[in-house]
Amino acid sequence: MTTANSPLTDKVALVTGASSGIGEATAMVLAAAGAKVAVAARRADRLKAIVARLEKAGGKALSIEADLAKGGDITAMVDKAVSEWGRLDILVNNAGVMLLAPAAEADLDDWRHMIELNLIGLMATTKAALPHLKTSKGHVVNVSSVAGRVANPGASGYAATKFGVVAFSESLRREVYADKVRVTVIEPGLVRTELGDHITNAQSKAGLEHRLATMEALTAEDIANAILYAVSQPPRVNVNEILIRPTDQER
Numbered sequence: 728m729t730t731a732n733s734p735l736t737d738k739v740a741l742v743t744g745a746s747s748g749i750g751e752a753t754a755m756v757l758a759a760a761g762a763k764v765a766v767a768a769r770r771a772d773r774l775k776a777i778v779a780r781l782e783k784a785g786g787k788a789l790s791i792e793a794d795l796a797k798g799g800d801i802t803a804m805v806d807k808a809v810s811e812w813g814r815l816d817i818l819v820n821n822a823g824v825m826l827l828a829p830a831a832e833a834d835l836d837d838w839r840h841m842i843e844l845n846l847i848g849l850m851a852t853t854k855a856a857l858p859h860l861k862t863s864k865g866h867v868v869n870v871s872s873v874a875g876r877v878a879n880p881g882a883s884g885y886a887a888t889k890f891g892v893v894a895f896s897e898s899l900r901r902e903v904y905a906d907k908v909r910v911t912v913i914e915p916g917l918v919r920t921e922l923g924d925h926i927t928n929a930q931s932k933a934g935l936e937h938r939l940a941t942m943e944a945l946t947a948e949d950i951a952n953a954i955l956y957a958v959s960q961p962p963r964v965n966v967n968e969i970l971i972r973p974t975d976q977e978r
């Protein structure tokens with residue numbers, strides 16, 4: 728699968744939310760570039776199938792079942808990835824949910840869940856991984872969203888978590904740059920994945936479906952390739968932010 732020139736040979740990556748969509752595509756792309764990849768999410772059957780595909784292609788992979796809205800699972804996930812291959816070079820914080828609803832109709836539990844997973848989960852995973860990333864002079868990739876830069880109506884709760892990811896990432900970059908740890912925020916526009924499947928507000932769900940039906944959305948592979956670009960640069964290059972919209976998307 729890999730060649731002597733594969734840019735990520737000998738690197739170990741942990742990708743969260745890797746059972747579908749952007750995370751799955753990222754695991755595939757990083758493995759094809761030579762990395763050993765630990766894939767984490769809740770759906771163990773999907774993770775095992777991804778590991779089987781990666782191993783069949785000649786890669787090294789590990790599945791880790793973890794609910795990242797739970798602190799204990801986060802520590803165990805990082806420990807498992809590190810103990811398998813003895814190091815951690817690339818952390819892709821990608822797990823997330825998008826429970827869209829206008830603020831007046833929003834379910835408080837949906838807001839709490841988004842904050843717990845999209846923000847606290849990402850922060851706690853980063854904290855658990857940092858000692859290992861400092862040792863390896865590694866890389867944190869945080870998957871935010873165009874919603875972390877532009878707060879549109881109907882997305883207030885989700886946008887609050889993604890603005891939080893951007894703020895956390897910028898502060899983190901300034902804390903760890905002297906340790907040669909790099910930090911990248913990825914801000915995708917609309918990508919065709921399972922993300923909208925969990926929206927319960929009928930108007931918000933219909934709105935998203937209409938947008939997907941009337942534009943050529945990005946693919947998960949488009950975002951995975953942007954992540955590969957960021958993590959394949961020479962150590963002196965710190966790609967801090969990639970905002971990537973479909974050509975058809977205005978805001």
Ligand SMILES: NC(=O)c1ccc[n+]([C@@H]2O[C@H](COP(=O)([O-])OP(=O)(O)OC[C@H]3O[C@@H](n4cnc5c(N)ncnc54)[C@H](OP(=O)(O)O)[C@@H]3O)[C@@H](O)[C@H]2O)c1
Binds near residue numbers: 743822823870872873
């Ligand atoms: N699609 C877009 O248009 C878009 C745009 C901008 C940003 N993003 C961001 O991209 C990231 C990936 O989303 P996607 O579009 O690829 O959607 P997706 O296919 O639904 O993927 C979401 C991933 O997160 C995992 N996940 C959800 N809840 C979890 C939990 N409690 N613990 C651990 N893992 C959990 C899911 O796995 P399990 O269900 O198996 O746990 C899945 O692997 C998200 O952070 C999202 O906000 C997406």
